[in-house]
Amino acid sequence: MPERITDPKHPEGLTTSQKDLAIQLIDIHAVKFGDFRLKLHEQHPDAPLSPIYIDLRMLRRDPKAKGYAVEEYALLVRFIKFDLLADVPTAATPLVSSLSDRLGVGMITPRTDSKGHGTGAKIDGLLPKDVGKKAILIDDLITRADSKIEAVDVLRAQGLKVEDVVVLIDREQGGKEQLEQKGLKLHSVFTMQQLLNFYRRVEIISETQYQDTVQRIQQLNSFLGVT
Numbered sequence: 001m002p003e004r005i006t007d008p009k010h011p012e013g014l015t016t017s018q019k020d021l022a023i024q025l026i027d028i029h030a031v032k033f034g035d036f037r038l039k040l041h042e043q044h045p046d047a048p049l050s051p052i053y054i055d056l057r058m059l060r061r062d063p064k065a066k067g068y069a070v071e072e073y074a075l076l077v078r079f080i081k082f083d084l085l086a087d088v089p090t091a092a093t094p095l096v097s098s099l100s101d102r103l104g105v106g107m108i109t110p111r112t113d114s115k116g117h118g119t120g121a122k123i124d125g126l127l128p129k130d131v132g133k134k135a136i137l138i139d140d141l142i143t144r145a146d147s148k149i150e151a152v153d154v155l156r157a158q159g160l161k162v163e164d165v166v167v168l169i170d171r172e173q174g175g176k177e178q179l180e181q182k183g184l185k186l187h188s189v190f191t192m193q194q195l196l197n198f199y200r201r202v203e204i205i206s207e208t209q210y211q212d213t214v215q216r217i218q219q220l221n222s223f224l225g226v227t
Contacts, residue, residue: 012197018189021072022198024065030058031195033205033213040144040173040224047223051216052192054169056140060094069168070098072189073138077103080164080187083133084108086123088151091140095168099138108135110154112147123158131159141169142186144224145178152184169195173217174226192217 014022025031036053059066073095085107087096093109100107109124135155139148142165152162165179170188179186200210221227 012194012201014190014194014198017068017072017075019198021065021068022190022195023202023204024062024068025054025056025195026199026204028058028062028065030055030065031199033209038143039147044224048216048220050220051213052196054141054171056095056168057091059140066095066098069095069189070102072168073099073166074102076187076189077136077166080136080166081134082136082164084130084135084160086110086135086137086151086155086160086162088137088139088147092138095140096138108155110151110158112150112154122154123160126158126160132161134161134163136164136166137162138166140167141171142167142175142179142188143171143173145175145182148175148179148184149182152182172226173221174224177226 032053032055033051034053035049035051038050038053041047056069059069082105085096085100085103085105087093087107087109089109096107106125108126108130111122111124137148137151137155142148148165152165155162163183164185164187166187168188169190169192170176170186171192176186196205196210196213199205200207205213
């Protein structure tokens, strides 16, 4: 299993295994720099474009990178008390499925769409005996928290307890604060700033690109009212 030891040579506060995963995210083209529309642009079409796009669906393409991501999730949740893992479909689904196997913990999937056939279940995989159990909700990343809150509402409506949301990357664009308003605590393997600081230090991006990216993220956050 990857080491969980903070490397003193990494002023970003990343562990050795986090550093390895951060590099693999670049290698598999899961992190891209340019001009991108995000899901938040559906509600805010006039918002500035994002200078960075993170597509963690690429992890399913590379077993090694996916394995490192799953291990980081496992390390992150080890101090959280829970009975079940719940995914936000579909980006996180293969990651949570592997994590379920890794931990030997059951996985359920809240449905935010309407199922018009079969049992019409609101949560895939839920058993009657699961009512009252505690689930942690897992997604790939968080920008705004709308999709997470929607999933949590489904889980809670079916009698499950949900207090924690776990992601690989927190883009630090208001999602954490939205979750807190719902009584939810966010746990993330990386923050956006940690990744950017690391990529600058190891010269994956230049100082100029770093400064431009940070400035544009700040402009986007200002538009969204994120402090």
